[in-house]
Amino acid sequence: MAQVMQEIKKPILHISCVPRKDTTLLKISLSQDDLGILYRVTSVLFNHRWDILEAVAETASDGHVQDLFVIRSWDNAEMTESLLSQIRSDLYSLFYEGKSVAMYLRENAKEEILVRKIGDSEASLKLYNPISSDFTVMDLRMKDTPGILFQITEALYHLGIDIISFTANSFDGKIRDSFLVRTSLTGEKLDEKLMFPMLRAKLESFL
Template sequence: MTAQTSTEIKKPILHVSCVPRKDTTLLKISFSQDEVGILYRVTSVLYNHGWDILEAVAETSNDGHVQDLFVIRSWTGGEMTESLLSQIRKDLYSLFYESLSVEAYLHSYSKDFILSRKVGDPEASLKLYNPISSDFTVMDLRMKDTPGILFQITEALYQLGIDIISFTANSHDGKIRDSFLLRTSVSGDKLDEKTLFPLLRSKLETFL
């Protein structure tokens, strides 16, 4: 057995656990280093297994360790079993470590139609703004509650190089209000109002 050379790259450590609650489940996903597109991949897996994300918060320590916290709920009122958690862990491992693309993952379950699905909500409302007192861009989206919509949003943000720092969802009478704190993945700055705002709005409006 040879010693590991300095040129070898260690895979970031992935840890997945959950805490059952009364009507929801707290899902914890930890990485030993930050990774682009974490929420994009997580939403694809949870969508595939029939779970809504009601809230998500990303926490990054000074040494680059990332812990994402998700408040999730089954579409059918089911529980997060150890078997299901193990499958979610396995799916995430394939997406992060085995070069499996989200497109190929969804295709393997015959759910890749969502990649081009159009929700078609004429009452959907999208607001983007840069608060003076914040280092992040705020995005508010109001529309009908549709399974998988968060995945479609995270895919659009991922393709534009935009990070989601936190996300909350409020649902009432079949409508949802999703609020996001965003920043660019390269510089960590707010989104530019003259360039990224129009690109993001145009991207989202293709399926809203």
């Protein structure tokens, strides 16, 4: 019985992908929900030179979390079995072996992204709480820069903000990122008087 219980509690991380015409659908299943899933995934995909175009988080009735990502290679590369295996190994170390994202990026000589400033004078940020929704909407328009999604998700993670879904649309060298977010502590919308100014200041510090 003890052995059975031990197997049940063993951390689970399943990764699979489906190639599409210009993108790849990446499915990641975890044994438990956790703040900063997109933050960790963006760090790993940035390291391997892949962008996330869309992300949707789903929680099953058994508590397992399934996240779907539409991703695209910077170099028009294909997702190979060896690369998928490496991504899984990297994510496992971040989710279950106590490795921090900062440590992971330093080990892979990518630590400069932790302090990078984009310097986009035309970047714009909109935050609002729709009456008909349980989530806060965050819209960002800025120049399309590899790794920008990682910096955004890092900021949200450190403010205790959970990302429910994300979409990105590119046009004329610009990108529009749209997020549905909520506080991880209460699961509610962000407080407009407290969290909105904090989030805006955090994002504008590197945009």
